[in-house]
Amino acid sequence: MTLRLHDTMTREKRDFVPADPKRVTMYVCGPTVYNFAHVGNFRPVVVFDVLFRLLRAAYGEDAVLYAANVTDVDDKINLKAAEEGVAIEVVTDRYLAAYNADAAKLGALPPTFQPRATQTMAAIIEMIERLVRNNAAYAADGHVLFNTTAYSEYGKLSGRPLDEMIAGARVDVAPYKRNPADFVLWKPSKPGEPEWDSPWGKGRPGWHIECSAMIEQTLGLPIDIHGGGIDLVFPHHENERAQGVCATHDQTYSAFWLHNGFLNFGEEKMSKSLGNVALAHDLLKAYPGEAIRWALLVGHYRAPLEWNSDLLDQARRSLDRLYGALQRAADVAAFASHPSEAFLAALEDDLNTAQAMAELFGLASKLETGSAEEKARAKGELLASANLIGFLTADPETWFKGGVDEELKARINGLITARDEARRAKDWPQADRIRAELTALNVEVMDGPAGATWRLKEQV
RNA sequence: GGCCUGAUGGCGGAGUGGUUACGCAGCGGACUGCAAAUCCGUGCACCCGAGUUCGAUUCUCGGUCAGGCCUCCA
Secondary structure (H helix, E strand, O other): OOOEEEEOOOOEEEEOOOOOOOOEEEEEOOOEOOOOOEHHHHHHHHHHHHHHHHHHHHHOHHHEEEEEOEEOOOHHHHHHHHHHOOOHHHHHHHHHHHHHHHHHHOOOOOOOEOOEHHHOHHHHHHHHHHHHHOOOEEEEOOEEEEOHHHOOOOOOOOOOOHHHHHHHOOOOOOOOOOOOOOEEEEEOOOOOOOOEOOOOOOEEEOHHHHHHHHHHHHOOOOEEEEEEEHHHHHHHHHHHHHHHHHHHOOOOOEEEEEEEOOEEEOOEEOOOOOOOOOEHHHHHHHOOHHHHHHHHHOOOOOOOEEEOHHHHHHHHHHHHHHHHHHHHOOOOOOOOOOOOHHHHHHHHEOOOHHHHHHHHHHHHHHHHHOOHHHHHHHHHHHHHHHHHOOOOOOOHHHHHHOOOOHHHHHHHHHHHHHHHHHHHOOOHHHHHHHHHHHHHOOEEEEEEOOEEEEEEOOOO
16 A cells, blocks of 8 residues: 655655554644534545545554544634623533534544643643743743744745745734734733733633644654645644744654635625534534435535535435446355455545545445345445545445434335335326326335335435 | 636536547447346547647737636635
């Protein structure tokens, strides 16, 4: 296996070689839990879940350590808690639970670690102290700031030389900053906001230091892979790197930086600050999680993805095709349990999920038309391949009939039987009337030599 | 203004210096009482201009258009 990944730092695909194959480390920036996450927030969840699964397959399940953090200290959380008149934990616990439940429905494996900023406070403060000792940070006016001139490579990840950044700065520079690009490591809380004791007075951490500290505490520095949305390259990841390198005196921080492209909704960027939000939580009521996962992986992870209802419908039909092939091959005993070579090769080429998914259709075709031997092999490879990245994990019957309760199922079966009788009697008008009834129930009938089978036209 | 991406058929979306993406939708046929599903066949593309080349959608340059970041949005 030769996994090649595109590294934002070098802007090219490189062979991935972990520092220690027995302990592969990956960190991905997770959500700020103040509301239900919109579907764009789940793109990195799904993308890096694919990478997590691929790494586990390559190095062993226990050899891959994956940390995805939760930001639970934030202005927006404070605002939400104040609105509801509750403690921030009430807000963060609620939305973290929803987030994890939604992620699970999207087929994402739980990360090895899910550190929370509020539970990493000691490590955050300790790291800031170290940065101050290393002359990479300074206290001023109740704040602690990172001194960007202390790190010669500052700007390398995002490709922004420090002097250009200063020239382009549009924000008002706080008077206590030595350099305009310096950023906050610790700041005083406003009245009523949560605060923690520190050597610099009561306050709370800046956003960037949280991640660096959580990485160091859960995985140790440096790590093999750091992921996140492309919008985080600057300033978040640039700052993380500066902090990590200056705190540890190790130049790597993360050997690879991976960034997923944005999800766009119509002409506008999809974000919570605009009104055009599609919450994954709501989408999951209308579509199977697997279909949403498919839609999120249908294009390359680095390319922007246009999100619309067509995309979801197409994703569901694509899965119908694959599940349909499995359903028709229910009596075929799967042979071989390895993903196909072509499928793996596609994924190993910087997670080319589109190419990999095309391979699944090729296997489905073989499963429909091959010899008995070919079918057995195709079924085994199709399942092993798809399962590797979290697809086709359901029973085909469940996929097509999952949302049907026993009462409705009995009614449908009754109608199917009645229609079979009408068909045997060649009473076509009656048979068609019954089919219309079934259609009204969202049921599609498929006549076969062994009698009629059915499935839901739209699964939830 | 600075930095950085991308532009592929009706839609989504890979890839390649000369040959099939793939899925959905369309068309013709098989199967079916009619359908559906499936199978067989089939039409439709590589932003514009110049260059390199025997040959470019694929490489280079220019242009146009679109998008991202430069503000604690994944």
